[in-house]
Amino acid sequence: MVHDDYKEMIPARAVSALDAEDARVLNEHLENCPECRRELDDWETTAAALAFAAEPLEPSPQVRERILSEIGSDRSTSQVIPFKSTSRNIWTSFGSLGAIAAVVLFAVLIVALIVLWRQNRAAQVDLARANEFLQLVTTPGAKVTELKATDIDAGATAKLVYDRNGRAILIADRLPGVPQGKAYQLWFIVGNKPLPGKTFVPDDTGKGVMKDQVPATALDSAVFAITLEPDGGASAPTGSIYLRSGQ
Numbered sequence: 001m002v003h004d005d006y007k008e009m010i011p012a013r014a015v016s017a018l019d020a021e022d023a024r025v026l027n028e029h030l031e032n033c034p035e036c037r038r039e040l041d042d043w044e045t046t047a048a049a050l051a052f053a054a055e056p057l058e059p060s061p062q063v064r065e066r067i068l069s070e071i072g073s074d075r076s077t078s079q080v081i082p083f084k085s086t087s088r089n090i091w092t093s094f095g096s097l098g099a100i101a102a103v104v105l106f107a108v109l110i111v112a113l114i115v116l117w118r119q120n121r122a123a124q125v126d127l128a129r130a131n132e133f134l135q136l137v138t139t140p141g142a143k144v145t146e147l148k149a150t151d152i153d154a155g156a157t158a159k160l161v162y163d164r165n166g167r168a169i170l171i172a173d174r175l176p177g178v179p180q181g182k183a184y185q186l187w188f189i190v191g192n193k194p195l196p197g198k199t200f201v202p203d204d205t206g207k208g209v210m211k212d213q214v215p216a217t218a219l220d221s222a223v224f225a226i227t228l229e230p231d232g233g234a235s236a237p238t239g240s241i242y243l244r245s246g247q
Helices: 003-014 018-029 033-052 061-072 088-139
Strands: 141-149 157-164 167-173 182-190 191-202 208-215 221-228 241-244
Touching: 003 033, 018 033, 088 167, 141 208, 141 221, 157 182, 182 208, 191 208
Parallel strands: none
Antiparallel strands: 141 157, 141 241, 157 167, 167 208, 182 191, 182 221, 221 241
């Protein structure tokens, strides 16, 4: 087995998709290959970044109404007992504090249920995205291309994974934030002709995940690049290149 064979196994190893025998062979190679160990660390970081790429999800009005209805049906925790007398002493003060506490608890329960619902939906999105990435990176013939940062932003990094049919996922990290009305755009450069891809906006930590389709003419010999463009995308690059792959 040549060195490139081991490198092709690394993306699958990063997402625990290798069978036992392949994992054993690769682990033996990793013991004596610092280059592959560094690449595995990079891939594991990339795979982990998927968990932070989900967009926030808001519950629909129907879900909110259902949650409120379910909580409101329990009168024992939400009923406020009116005062029977205007006179006050330490015992009636305790009673009023108990009623206030019940109302506060009721409000906290509502917020907690909504937060839990949002977290559950976000986790489902994360899982679906991770599964899609796993399926693509382990597809026979899939390719992984690293886009390296230019002098504009030396800290940024990205990987483009695509299969023989051009189905692709771009994973970027440590990109600087974009101004209002701007977005990053992927380009497929064949010869000297750049073909436009889709646009994306990274989150507050500089992470971005985007699905795209590699043109058939770019599957074997394209250079991939990322520039900063208007948020609707451009038909030809107008901004500086932030990331670029080799030949």
